[in-house]
Amino acid sequence: MEIERQKLRVHSSLEQPGSPEELRARQLKARDMLRGDLEGADLDAYVEERVMTTTLEKILNVARANSIFPATFGLACCAIEMMSTVSPRYDIARFGAEAFRASPRQADLIILSGRVSVKMAPVVRRIYDQMLEPKWAISMGACSSSGGMFANYAVVQGADKFMPVDVHVPGCPPRPEALMYGFNKLQRKIMGNPDPGWRTRYNATGTEEWARGGSGSKPSEEALDAYRKAREVLDA
Numbered sequence: 234m235e236i237e238r239q240k241l242r243v244h245s246s247l248e249q250p251g252s253p254e255e256l257r258a259r260q261l262k263a264r265d266m267l268r269g270d271l272e273g274a275d276l277d278a279y280v281e282e283r284v285m286t287t288t289l290e291k292i293l294n295v296a297r298a299n300s301i302f303p304a305t306f307g308l309a310c311c312a313i314e315m316m317s318t319v320s321p322r323y324d325i326a327r328f329g330a331e332a333f334r335a336s337p338r339q340a341d342l343i344i345l346s347g348r349v350s351v352k353m354a355p356v357v358r359r360i361y362d363q364m365l366e367p368k369w370a371i372s373m374g375a376c377s378s379s380g381g382m383f384a385n386y387a388v389v390q391g392a393d394k395f396m397p398v399d400v401h402v403p404g405c406p407p408r409p410e411a412l413m414y415g416f417n418k419l420q421r422k423i424m425g426n427p428d429p430g431w432r433t434r435y436n437a438t439g440t441e442e443w444a445r446g447g448s449g450s451k452p453s454e455e456a457l458d459a460y461r462k463a464r465e466v467l468d469a
């Protein structure tokens with residue numbers, strides 16, 4: 234039997250990416266590459282198609298964002314929804330965050346899942362302080378974000394009053410999907426590509442921008458005076 238060897242580019246049909254012929258051409262090219270048979274322009278093209286350059290910082294951030302270890306920690310009813318995210322139905326393992334760690338020293342994310350009582354706040358802060366850098370915090374639910382329905386002296390009216398919070402997830406309780414959406418937002422923040430806020434997205438202007446003379450607004454002198462006076466009172 235006579236075996237005929239052909240140049241691989243004879244096989245490649247870039248008009249039909251994903252076709253069986255193209256797959257076969259790729260397989261043969263990969264085999265030749267491993268054998269050291271590719272050379273010249275073929276080798277250059279092969280390397281150019283497969284090599285990507287980036288910075289160490291970017292690749293570190295991608296690794297960090299996709300291998301987060303949350304602390305095994307729950308505060309109230311929201312924690313039940315948080316636990317559901319590791320179940321097969323929601324499967325937060327898809328984002329590399331299913332390994333909840335029992336020690337804050339091995340965790341880099343704390344999910345404040347529930348109301349934080351004034352008595353509990355120093356404990357939460359201590360757990361957060363015991364986590365190693367870099368670390369992040371998600372405030373899950375209305376209670377930990379703003380006190381929720383518990384507008385009283387026993388509950389902290391927003392966890393960001395005693396520790397930094399990176400993402401707030403609204404809801405009472407937020408469904409596991411909502412927590413995972415917040416988690417995805419955190420991942421984008423870690424990778425240095427945060428989603429813009431709704432004001433940027435919808436080109437919306439609020440009272441502050443209006444008084445400061447932001448885009449498309451024309452504040453009067455009286456409005457600016459009133460704004461300056463209000464700032465003085467607030468800053469005093």
Ligand code: SF4
Pocket residue numbers: 309310311346347348373374375376377381404405406407
């Ligand atoms: S937000 Fe709702 S579900 Fe979550 S801790 Fe508060 S009351 Fe419970």
